[in-house]
Amino acid sequence: MRSQYILFTSFFLFSSLSQNAWSNTNGSIGINYGRIANDLPVPSQVVKLLLSQGVTKVKLYDADSTVLTALSGTGISVTVAMPNGQLESAATSQSFTDTWVQSNIMAYYPKTNIDSIAVGNEVFVDPQNTTSYLVPAMHNVYASLVKYDVASTIKVSSPIALSALGNSYPPSSGSFKPDLVELVIKPMLSFLNQTGSYIMANAYPFFAYMADTKTISLDYALFRDEKGVTDPNNGLVYKSLLEAQMDAVYAAMGLLGFNDIKLVVTETGWPSKGDENEVGASPENAQGYNGNLVKRALTGGGTPLRPNDPLNVYLFALFNENQKPGPTSERNYGLFYPNEEKVYDIPLTIEALKNWNGMVNGSKNEVVANTWCVANEEAGNEKLQQALDYACGEGGADCRPIQEGATCYDPNTLTAHASYAFNSYYHKNSRLSGACNFGGAAYVVTQPPRFGNCDFSTGY
Template sequence: MLCFFVNQSMAALIFSRFFFLLLSLISLTDGGSIGINYGRVADNLPAPKQVVDLLKSQGITKVKLYDTNSDVLNALAGSGISVVVTLPNEQLSSAASSQSYTDKWVQSNISPFYPSTQIEAIAVGNEVFVDPANTTSFLVPALKNVHSSLVKYGLDSSIKVSSPIALTALQTSYPSSSGSFKSDLAGPVITPMLQLLRQTGSYLMVNAYPFFAYEANSQQISLDYALFKPNSGVVDPNNGLRYTSLLEAQLDAVYAAMSALQYSDVPIVVSETGWPSQGDENEIGAGSANAAAYNGNLVKRVLTGGGTPLRPKQDLNVYLFALFNEDQKTGPTSERNYGLFYPNEQKVYDIPLTVEALNGSSSSSGSDNINDGSKAVVKDQSWCVANENAEAEKLQSALDYACGEGKADCRPIQEGATCYDPNTLVAHASYAFNSYYQVNARGAGTCDFGGAAYVVTQPPQFGTCEYPTGY
């Protein structure tokens, strides 16, 4: 397959150049948001004021708490960081049974801090459906009472109410289009909760962990698919949509379940997701390299914009789990090793968390800068390759642009040249995309081409052709 750029009209070239430059600009300015969960089940964490300084130093502007600790909320005052607070599960029964209880709770836990502390939402409970205390029946009444209390004190227009659900609330999650809620939850709990979220302009909080699915099904699930790395993807047989990340497939299963209940207009916020940097021997996939890859690639996916295959126009908004490793959490080793930071504020691994950091990063893999707590391993090489799942017309158009106005060096892929073989569109496009990427100093947005390309951190393997890493 040859590069047909010589005979293109000047108008087409100008349009193509404008189109791809526009995509590059949009990809890093119109994305979703990244927040982080600040859990405190530990006895060695820095003081709240130090934590706020850490958040600000990392450019993190959204944080989620698991309570309404006054020291933390006071430390966050005037910081510019928006906050989601939580009414814990153990208070759901009281909140459900008494409006006066939620009135007092709002007066004690919200009003004294807002608006100096930018409280944007209240999580009423957390994964209530799997709470051993069996608090499910209290959830909807508690949600309604908390919202009514916000209305009473004039806070409802600024502060939303919601409740994080785990994916175990789904009866069916594969394929994504067949997603459905468990029958004992759908009617009595999910439907009235979604109705309240719709009425109040709120969103459904979803805790989603591809790690758990991969750990339990590592023989069937590709690790690259779980880590947002380039892969051939999974096609939903019911609607033909192709998924190249497990998280997006999980979220679309929730969207499908909501649609089945006629609540497709309620948005989702990912209130928890993450990957452990350490685990027990049987916790397949746990490790710092995979954790860095998952979180790093997820951050790029969020910040570059776009939604899931089922909701492509709705940007992803995500809270990573978690800020710190928490030494007093019970359960397997992984539970104590989800943090991006050690309690001494050193990074467990280094990933970009903001658009600015992403612009300055040399790779999008999320696994290039890994800190195991003692020695940093840094790689600075990356390549750009074609997305084999992109439509041939899109690949060819991007190839023509790269070799034409993009000024990539495409001589080696002309017939008879060193990199002509293998003579395939994907191989030729990969060479051209990589040349363009390297010529432009591996800048952010220069390996996208409208979704036709990916950044990789291993040299591409197409025949015996060598792909350059710089010019």
């Protein structure tokens, strides 16, 4: 659930650091996979869609068995969630979290690449008032991960809404609401610091823009403000509202003495349709926001206050969800319709970004002619094997030629067999941009590969 609390309503007075001052470290793009709908494709089909788009990170709102099973062996990094309704039990019973971790994490890990657990979601605005349970629940979940010896690879955090901030203007003056600081914020930040985790934040410039269109320009909200405006306290210049929102969270943490905790934007997006009073909700603006955000994250650099920390964000959301309550916008944040057609076209990978023309017409990805898909040896044998198993299994690649005794069995190496399977999958999916990724285990080449006597040039 996304908070509709409005912050940053006086945010137009900012801009951004020079690109030359930014780190070259690239960020990452993930997608929230919500399922509050009665017309979505089955999880196994959804996973094929994710792989075809080159998606490497997915965030869930539960730990659904069917979804986690479908993601098995794909290499996609997964954030699972413990719903707010389970926080009281998790906070008061270590045996509850032991059982929860065993059933929802260990039953699938590591074949399903679970890398984090979101304990609750926007708990501070939960009408059931679960705030007091949050940090004890996080501690117990972490203790259970320690018990199963996976605490070093699976992070524990909790997404906060920006309404947790009491002050957000200018970003350098960001602070948390006083009533939350001692109760939950400081204990949570101490936990994140001690466990080497990061803070999760849900940030929606759309809400701020809709609430104050006279002060906030659409260009500033959509990453199109070339001039930018300045934070009067420190001279840092912002060219996008999202980066200003992120820096307000960084400043709020710094005010409490926590200057080293990373931030991941676990939800952000823009609706393609809204009610009459939902100013700015349109496919053109949704494409502009999400497309420009992807470009901003994948081409490197951090925020003005944290220039060396890359932008890691999860777009909301994969599908339009027809059973979500609230205004029309709530049901129209999806990148895809339930029939898997695009609502609008945006890139999700560096490769797709190169070919992105920014057109809004619901069209499919551009087919890249005269290209082939091969294994990325740098991904490591384990990741290659998982991707190979998926391609030859649920992915539907034609792997008969790489069976023992068949035409492409030799050379009998993981790289050769994976390349054949990945290329078969790529061509089966019409060489759509993003269909050659497998969580970083594959990449596109422009010359037909050759392994032994196996000829890739004829296609499939």
